[in-house]
Amino acid sequence: MEQFEVKFGTPTPIPFREYSKNYPDIDIDLAVFIAGRMVVSNYDPKLYEDKESVKVKIKGNALILLQNCLVQWPEGTSVMRSDKLKIIAESLDREFASMGITVKSEITGFQxxxxSEELYKTLRQQVVDKTHAYGWDHICLIDDEGRPKQEWMFLNKGMKPDCVPPLGFDPAKVNDIPGGLGIVREKEIRNMPTDHYCRLCGEKRPEGAKFCPGCGAKFDHPNK
Incomplete structure (x- = not known):
């Protein structure tokens, strides 16, 4: 059977709940326009007379299936912070397969x-501001092979963060981050001579210590 393409979209925005158990500070109702395309590779001739009847079935059901996908999103899982385009496409493939149509879906627009955009940005910024109040942030670095990476650090109020931290960051759980703080290199942030606590991890600095007992960062000057 010769393949053919069907484009689809949502004439009206689809409401959904943006919430995640990992980011409890964000729990809001948003609405989105979704657009995509499907490549039909096969269909049941007992159910559909020709390509046109298949197209009618797809376009007539795409909206409700997209709505169901967002409504039935896994409990406690963020829509915005997940691989949503892939998840939605796979959901459509399964649903149309149950209708006797074999398709490969691609989501080309999620707007x-x-x-909703203004509300989401405002709430994100509020969470970021709350996170900064703890003094924790992360910086964007380049590894030895020239690839970007992120590392967590403790910044004093006089330092300007280089990047916005991810939503839901809990400073109390910083040691749970893969790689820990021991990988931070001393050239990123300096521990000043008057410090009695490590500025990278907050560990109390023993008298005369040259290295932090918590994260291993080197102190620039001895304390007395």
Whole structure:
């Protein structure tokens, strides 16, 4: 059977809940326009007369299936912070397969409405501001092979963060981050001579110590 393509979209925005157990500070209702395309490779001739009847079935059901996908999103899992385009496409493939149509879906557009976009950005910024109040942030570095990476550090209030931390970061759980803080190199942030606590991890600095007992960072000057 010769393959053919069907494009689809949502004429009205689809409401959904943006919430994650990992980011409890964000729990809001948003709305989104979704667009995509499907490549039909096969269909049941007992159910559909021709390609046109298949196209009618797809376009007539795409909206409700997209709505169901967002409504039935795994409990406690963020839509915005997940691989949503892939998840939605795979959900459509399964649903149409149950209708006798074999398709390969691709989501080409996932656009929040203007009101939802502004609401989401505002709430994200509030969470970021709350996170900064703890003094924790992360910086963007380049590894030995020239690839970007992120590392967590403790910044004093006089230092400007280089990047925005991910939502839901809990400073109390910083040691749970893969790699820990021991990989931070001394050239990134300096421990000043008056420090009695490590500025990288907050560990109390023993008198005369040259290295932090918590994260292993080197102190620039001895303390007395």
């Amino acid at each position: 929040l409405t203007q009101d």
